[in-house]
Amino acid sequence: MRSPDYRVYLVLDPGQCGGLAGMLRVSEAAIAGGAGLVQLRAPDWKKRDWLAAARALKTLCHARGARLIVNDHVDVALAIGADGVHVGQADLPAGVARALLGPDAIVGLSVSSAAELAEADLAAVDYLGVGPVFATASKPDAAPPLDLPALGALVSAARRPCVAIGGIDLNNAAAVAATGVAGVAVIGALCRAPDPTAAARALLKHFGDNR
Amino acid sequence: MRSPDYRVYLVLDPGQCGGLAGMLRVSEAAIAGGAGLVQLRAPDWKKRDWLAAARALKTLCHARGARLIVNDHVDVALAIGADGVHVGQADLPAGVARALLGPDAIVGLSVSSAAELAEADLAAVDYLGVGPVFATASKPDAAPPLDLPALGALVSAARRPCVAIGGIDLNNAAAVAATGVAGVAVIGALCRAPDPTAAARALLKHFGDNR
Numbered sequence: 149m150r151s152p153d154y155r156v157y158l159v160l161d162p163g164q165c166g167g168l169a170g171m172l173r174v175s176e177a178a179i180a181g182g183a184g185l186v187q188l189r190a191p192d193w194k195k196r197d198w199l200a201a202a203r204a205l206k207t208l209c210h211a212r213g214a215r216l217i218v219n220d221h222v223d224v225a226l227a228i229g230a231d232g233v234h235v236g237q238a239d240l241p242a243g244v245a246r247a248l249l250g251p252d253a254i255v256g257l258s259v260s261s262a263a264e265l266a267e268a269d270l271a272a273v274d275y276l277g278v279g280p281v282f283a284t285a286s287k288p289d290a291a292p293p294l295d296l297p298a299l300g301a302l303v304s305a306a307r308r309p310c311v312a313i314g315g316i317d318l319n320n321a322a323a324v325a326a327t328g329v330a331g332v333a334v335i336g337a338l339c340r341a342p343d344p345t346a347a348a349r350a351l352l353k354h355f356g357d358n359r
Numbered sequence: 360m361r362s363p364d365y366r367v368y369l370v371l372d373p374g375q376c377g378g379l380a381g382m383l384r385v386s387e388a389a390i391a392g393g394a395g396l397v398q399l400r401a402p403d404w405k406k407r408d409w410l411a412a413a414r415a416l417k418t419l420c421h422a423r424g425a426r427l428i429v430n431d432h433v434d435v436a437l438a439i440g441a442d443g444v445h446v447g448q449a450d451l452p453a454g455v456a457r458a459l460l461g462p463d464a465i466v467g468l469s470v471s472s473a474a475e476l477a478e479a480d481l482a483a484v485d486y487l488g489v490g491p492v493f494a495t496a497s498k499p500d501a502a503p504p505l506d507l508p509a510l511g512a513l514v515s516a517a518r519r520p521c522v523a524i525g526g527i528d529l530n531n532a533a534a535v536a537a538t539g540v541a542g543v544a545v546i547g548a549l550c551r552a553p554d555p556t557a558a559a560r561a562l563l564k565h566f567g568d569n570r
Contacts, residue, residue, distance in 0.1 A: 194449035195431065220406065222434035227455045238405035244438045 152215055152231075152254055153184030154275060154311050154331035155355040156348050159219075160205075161286055162190050164339035168201050172208055178338045179212045181348025187234055187333070189219035202228045217256065222248050232256065234277060237264060246272035256311070260291040265302055277333060278302050280314025281324060286335040290314060300327040318350050325354035363426055363442075363465055364395030365486060365522050365542035366566040367559050370430075371416075372497055373401050375550035379412050383419055389549045390423045392559025398445055398544070400430035413439045428467065433459050443467065445488060448475060457483035467522070471502040476513055488544060489513050491525025492535060497546040501525060511538040529561050536565035 158178045165171040209216045215231035225233045232254025242257045258277045259265045280290045303310045309330035317337045341347035369389045376382040420427040426442035436444045443465025453468045469488045470476045491501045514521045520541035528548045552558035
C-alpha cells in the first residue's frame with residue numbers, strides 16, 4: 149500500500165457537519181480539494197450509527213481516492229474494512245489496534261507531550277497526531293495547547309510522520325506547515341467552511357508536492 | 360464448548376460496585392454463590408479502562424469456572440479473548456459481532472418487544488437478554504417495563520435461551536423464573552448486595568439444576 153497522503157486530513161464532526169448527510173457532503177467536497185484522509189469521529193454515537201456512517205464514507209472515499217480512518221472503534225473498522233484507525237491515549241493501545249487490524253492497516257496515535265511521545269509504541273504506529281497546537285472548540289476535553297515551538301520540537305523528535313491537529317485554520321496553516329509536519333488535521337476549518345473544496349486546496353498548498 | 364450456565368448472570372456496574380476493585384470483589388463473591396456468567400458493562404468508560412478491567416475479570420472468571428461477556432465492544436472482547444459479547448439494539452448487529460468473533464464465542468442480544476424479537480438475527484445469537492422486566496434504576500435509558508405476562512410471551516416465542524433482565528431481585532425472582540427463562544441477569548441485586556454470595560445462591564435456587 150502506498151503511504152497515505154497526510155497533507156490534508158479531514159476529521160469529521162457530526163454536529164458541525166449536520167449529521168451523516170452533511171458529513172458525506174463535506175467529505176466529497178474536501179476530497180475534491182485534495183484531502184487524502186477522512187476520519188470518522190463521533191464520540192456521542194452508538195455503534196449502529198458508526199457502522200452505517202463508516203460504510204457510506206468508505207464507499208465515498210474509495211471512489212474518490214481517499215482513505216477512511218475510524219476513530220477509537222477498532223471493531224467498526226474491522227466490520228467495514230476501513231483503511232485504519234486513530235487511537236487516543238485513553239483508547240485501545242496502538243499495539244492492540246495493530247494486532248487486531250493486521251500489518252496493512254493505517255494506525256495513528258494522538259500525542260500531546262514529549263512524555264506521551266516517549267511512551268508511544270512507535271513500532272505499531274504509522275503516524276502521530278500531534279496537538280492540540282492551538283485552543284480548539286471542537287474537542288472540549290483536549291489537553292492544553294502546545295503552540296508552535298513545542299509542536300516543532302515534537303515533530304523533530306518523532307520518528308514517524310506527524311499530523312498537526314487542534315485549532316488549525318487557513319490563517320495559521322503556513323506557520324504550522326513550517327514546523328515540518330507531514331500534514332494538518334482539521335475539523336472546523338473544513339466542516340464549517342462555506343466551500344470545503346476551496347478550503348482544502350488552501351491548506352494543501354502549504355505542503356506543495358512533498359508527500 | 361459446553362453451553363453457558365445462564366441461571367445467574369451478573370452484570371457489573373462500576374458505579375454500584377465502587378470501581379474495578381469492587382467489581383472484582385462482587386464477581387468473586389457472586390461466582391462463589393453460583394453465578395456462571397459475568398458481564399462487563401461500563402458505558403461511561405474509555406477503552407483503555409475497559410481493556411484493563413476485562414483482562415482482570417477474565418483471569419478471575421476463568422480461575423473460578425465462570426465466563427466473561429463484554430458489553431458492546433467487540434474489539435475489547437477480541438483483544439482479551441473474552442468468552443463473548445452482549446449487544447443491544449443500537450450496538451453492532453449480532454451478525455457483525457458473530458463474524459468478528461467466530462463460531463465459538465457467546466453472542467447475546469437484547470430484545471425488549473415482540474417486534475425486536477421478530478427482527479432478531481437468531482442465527483447469530485446464543486441467547487436473548489429480555490427486558491426490562493420491571494422498572495430499574497440501573498439503566499436510566501431502558502425501554503418501558505414488560506412485566507411478567509409479556510416476558511412469558513416473548514420467552515415462549517423465542518427460539519433461543521432467554522435471560523430476563525431489569526429490576527429483578529430476591530423478591531420477584533421466583534415469579535420471573537416461572538415464565539420459563541433460562542436465567543436472570545441482575546445488576547443491583549448482586550452489585551449492591553451486602554453478601555453477593557448469598558444473593559447469588561438465593562437467585563440460583565429458583566432454577567434448580569435444569570441447565
